[in-house]
Amino acid sequence: xxxxxxxxxxxxxxxxxxxxxxxxxxxxxxxxxxxxxxxxxxxxxxxxxxxxxxxxxxxxxxxxxxxxxxxxxxxxxxxxxxxxxxxxxxxxxxxxxxxxxxxxxxxxxxxxxxxxxxxxxxxxxxxxxxxxxxxxxxxxxxxxxxxxxxxxxxxxxxxxxxxxxxxxxxxxxxxxxxxxxxxxxxxxxxxxxxxxxxxxxxxxxxxxxxxxxxxxxxxxxxx
Numbered sequence: 289x290x291x292x293x294x295x296x297x298x299x300x301x302x303x304x305x306x307x308x309x310x311x312x313x314x315x316x317x318x319x320x321x322x323x324x325x326x327x328x329x330x331x332x333x334x335x336x337x338x339x340x341x342x343x344x345x346x347x348x349x350x351x352x353x354x355x356x357x358x359x360x361x362x363x364x365x366x367x368x369x370x371x372x373x374x375x376x377x378x379x380x381x382x383x384x385x386x387x388x389x390x391x392x393x394x395x396x397x398x399x400x401x402x403x404x405x406x407x408x409x410x411x412x413x414x415x416x417x418x419x420x421x422x423x424x425x426x427x428x429x430x431x432x433x434x435x436x437x438x439x440x441x442x443x444x445x446x447x448x449x450x451x452x453x454x455x456x457x458x459x460x461x462x463x464x465x466x467x468x469x470x471x472x473x474x475x476x477x478x479x480x481x482x483x484x485x486x487x488x489x490x491x492x493x494x495x496x497x498x499x500x501x502x503x504x505x506x507x508x509x510x511x
């Protein structure tokens with residue numbers, strides 16, 4: 289399904305903003321089950337290629353899709369990136385993005401964040417679904433920062449993060465705690481408390497790192 293959408297995008301058959309066919313029709317066209325189609329759409333939404341508007345339909349996201357770009361996963365395999373490298377980069381980048389989002393974010397960003405937090409709590413029993421909304425929440429914060437360069441960097445990190453995490457998220461045991469932390473980050477951003485948003489995001493990512501068993505090597509912690 290992902291390869292088919294990639295082909296349609298490359299050929300220009302799908303353009304940014306286009307609505308994809310209804311689920312039943314699209315599944316029949318691709319000759320896959322509707323369950324497989326939903327999984328594929330969820331993957332593409334988390335990667336930033338599709339945007340799901342509940343009650344309206346699924347659309348190709350505005351702006352350049354990420355499918356044609358080199359991913360951090362590929363670069364990591366080539367250069368030996370470690371998991372703690374990713375978390376260190378995320379803490380530096382996302383804590384500051386959260387602060388900027390608190391200062392610059394618009395009402396539409398706050399509404400979108402609130403929706404994703406609600407969906408996280410609604411999907412606590414479905415880790416794969418939860419992960420999609422988790423990733424979308426972080427993407428919205430990057431967009432709310434008002435800095436397109438930082439947002440573009442975050443897109444690359446988000447894509448790699450989702451690709452890795454979706455393989456292990458079913459073993460997650462801390463989703464409720466994670467959802468509550470996302471809610472606190474959202475409230476700080478909504479209240480324009482930039483320093484609090486920065487602190488909460490840093491704490492959240494540090495806890496996520498511990499929960500996923502990806503702490504930095506001991507010899508690096510004291511440097």
